[in-house]
Amino acid sequence: MKKKVNAAILIIGNEILSGRTQDKNIAFLCNWLNTKCGITVREVRIIPDVQKTIVDNILLLSKKFNYVFTTGGIGPTHDDITAQSISKAFKVKYEYHPEAYEILERYYGKKKFNDGRKKMAKMPRGAKLIYNPSSAAPGFITKNVLSLPGVPSILNSMIENCKRFLLKGLKIHSKTINLFTVESNISKQLGLIQKKNKKFVDIGSYPFFRLGKIGVAIVTRSTSLNKLKQVNKDLLNLAVLNKIKILKI
Amino acid sequence: MKKKVNAAILIIGNEILSGRTQDKNIAFLCNWLNTKCGITVREVRIIPDVQKTIVDNILLLSKKFNYVFTTGGIGPTHDDITAQSISKAFKVKYEYHPEAYEILERYYGKKKFNDGRKKMAKMPRGAKLIYNPSSAAPGFITKNVLSLPGVPSILNSMIENCKRFLLKGLKIHSKTINLFTVESNISKQLGLIQKKNKKFVDIGSYPFFRLGKIGVAIVTRSTSLNKLKQVNKDLLNLAVLNKIKILKI
Numbered sequence: 001m002k003k004k005v006n007a008a009i010l011i012i013g014n015e016i017l018s019g020r021t022q023d024k025n026i027a028f029l030c031n032w033l034n035t036k037c038g039i040t041v042r043e044v045r046i047i048p049d050v051q052k053t054i055v056d057n058i059l060l061l062s063k064k065f066n067y068v069f070t071t072g073g074i075g076p077t078h079d080d081i082t083a084q085s086i087s088k089a090f091k092v093k094y095e096y097h098p099e100a101y102e103i104l105e106r107y108y109g110k111k112k113f114n115d116g117r118k119k120m121a122k123m124p125r126g127a128k129l130i131y132n133p134s135s136a137a138p139g140f141i142t143k144n145v146l147s148l149p150g151v152p153s154i155l156n157s158m159i160e161n162c163k164r165f166l167l168k169g170l171k172i173h174s175k176t177i178n179l180f181t182v183e184s185n186i187s188k189q190l191g192l193i194q195k196k197n198k199k200f201v202d203i204g205s206y207p208f209f210r211l212g213k214i215g216v217a218i219v220t221r222s223t224s225l226n227k228l229k230q231v232n233k234d235l236l237n238l239a240v241l242n243k244i245k246i247l248k249i
Numbered sequence: 250m251k252k253k254v255n256a257a258i259l260i261i262g263n264e265i266l267s268g269r270t271q272d273k274n275i276a277f278l279c280n281w282l283n284t285k286c287g288i289t290v291r292e293v294r295i296i297p298d299v300q301k302t303i304v305d306n307i308l309l310l311s312k313k314f315n316y317v318f319t320t321g322g323i324g325p326t327h328d329d330i331t332a333q334s335i336s337k338a339f340k341v342k343y344e345y346h347p348e349a350y351e352i353l354e355r356y357y358g359k360k361k362f363n364d365g366r367k368k369m370a371k372m373p374r375g376a377k378l379i380y381n382p383s384s385a386a387p388g389f390i391t392k393n394v395l396s397l398p399g400v401p402s403i404l405n406s407m408i409e410n411c412k413r414f415l416l417k418g419l420k421i422h423s424k425t426i427n428l429f430t431v432e433s434n435i436s437k438q439l440g441l442i443q444k445k446n447k448k449f450v451d452i453g454s455y456p457f458f459r460l461g462k463i464g465v466a467i468v469t470r471s472t473s474l475n476k477l478k479q480v481n482k483d484l485l486n487l488a489v490l491n492k493i494k495i496l497k498i
Contacts, residue, residue: 014453017290018423019280020468021455023272026295031268041266044295046275049453076433077454078440116433151456174267184325184365191327204263204298205326206270207400219269 005169254418321399
C-alpha cells in the first residue's frame with residue numbers, strides 16, 4: 001500500500017540570498033514532486049555556500065524527511081562545494097566517480113578536459129548518477145539526498161531522471177473554487193468546514209484580483225478524492241447560501 | 250561604529266510548498282535588506298501553516314539572527330495563524346491591539362467590521378505596528394520578529410515602514426564583471442584569487458547566456474570598497490592574461 005512520502009528542498013547559493021537572482025527551482029520542484037510523484041514538500045531552506053552550514057542542514061534534513069533535494073553548488077568553481085559537503089556530512093570519501101569522469105571526458109574531449117571540468121566528476125563515494133541530457137555534468141544521489149544543479153533550464157531537463165530513485169507516494173488531489181467575495185466575509189464558515197474535516201482535507205484561502213474584481217481562491221487538498229468532493233460540495237453550498245458568484249475558468 | 254547585521258526570512262504558506270504559487274517575496278526582501286539596510290540575509294525557510302512548526306522556527310531563528318522577517322498568515326481566515334503562533338512562541342497573550350483595532354474599524358466602517366476582519370487586529374501583546382498604506386491591516390514587530398503579509402504588492406507597499414525598527418548595518422558593496430568564457434576555463438585562477446582574499450571579499454561565479462553567447466558573471470561582495478577594488482583589478486588582469494572579452498553593460 002502506498003503511503004505518504006515527503007521531501008525537503010535545500011537551495012545552496014549566495015546569489016539567491018543576496019537577492020541578485022530570483023529563484024525558480026522551488027516552485028518547479030514543489031509542483032513536480034507534488035503532481036508527478038505524490039511527494040509532499042514539507043520544508044524549503046535557502047542557505048549560503050558555507051561548508052559547515054551545508055553539512056549541518058544535510059544531516060538534519062536527511063534524517064527528518066524521506067528525501068532531500070539540493071540545488072546549486074555542483075559546478076566547476078571554488079564556490080561549488082555541495083559534493084564535498086555531502087561527502088563530509090556522510091563521512092564518505094570525496095573522489096572521482098568513474099562513470100561521471102568518463103561521461104565528462106567524452107563530452108569535452110581529452111584535450112579540453114581541464115581541472116575545473118574534472119571537478120564536476122568528483123562526488124561522495126557510492127553516489128549514483130542522475131544523468132544530464134543538456135550539459136553532460138551529472139547530478140547524483142547519496143543516501144536519500146538528490147543533488148541537482150542551480151541553473152533552472154538544466155535542472156528541468158534532468159528531473160525525469162530522478163524518478164527511478166523515488167518511492168511514489170499517495171496522490172494528492174487538489175481542487176480550486178474561485179469565489180467573488182473577500183476573505184473576511186467567509187472566514188467564519190470556512191473555518192467551520194475546515195474544523196469538521198481537519199483530519200483529511202487541507203483548506204487554504206488566497207485572495208486574487210482578476211477581471212477587475214477582487215476574489216478568493218479556495219484551494220482544497222486531500223489524498224482522499226471522496227472527502228475532497230464532500231468538502232467542495234460544502235463550499236459550493238456556502239457560496240449559494242451567501243449569494244456569492246463563482247468564477248468559472 | 251556600524252557592524253554586520255543579519256536576518257532570516259520565514260515564509261509561512263502551504264501555497265508555496267505545494268508549488269501553486271511562485272514566491273516573489275524572498276528576492277524582494279533579500280534585495281531590499283541588502284541594498285537599503287546593509288543587512289545580510291543568512292537563511293530563508295519556507296514552512297507550512299502548522300502551529301508547532303511556526304513556533305519552533307520562530308524561537309530558533311530569532312535567537313540565531315538579529316532579525317526575522319515572516320511573510321504570510323496574517324489575514325482573516327482559519328489558515329492565518331502567524332500572530333497566534335508568535336504569541337505562543339514568546340509566551341505572551343494573543344489579544345486585540347487597540348490601535349490596530351481602531352485602524353481597521355475606521356477602514357471598514359463599524360457595520361462591516363466583522364469577526365474575520367477583527368481577527369486581523371489580534372496580535373502578540375506588546376507588538377508594535379508596521380503600517381499598511383495599501384489595505385489597512387497592519388503588520389507588526391514582536392521582539393526581533395517582523396511579520397508582514399504574503400501578498401507581494403501589499404508587502405512591498407509596507408516595506409519602508411519597517412526601516413525605523415532596524416539597526417542599519419555596514420553597507421555591502423558589490424561589483425559584477427561579465428566575462429565571455431566558461432567557468433571551467435577560469436575556475437583555477439578564480440579559486441586562487443578567492444583564497445588570497447578569503448577574509449574580506451566573497452567571489453561568486455554564475456553562468457549566463459546573452460547575445461547568443463555563453464559567459465560567466467563574476468560577482469564580488471565586500472564591506473570594504475578598497476578590498477573590492479583590488480580584487481576587481483585582479484579579475485580584470487585574469488581576463489586580459491587569458492584573452493577573455495568583457496561584456497560592457
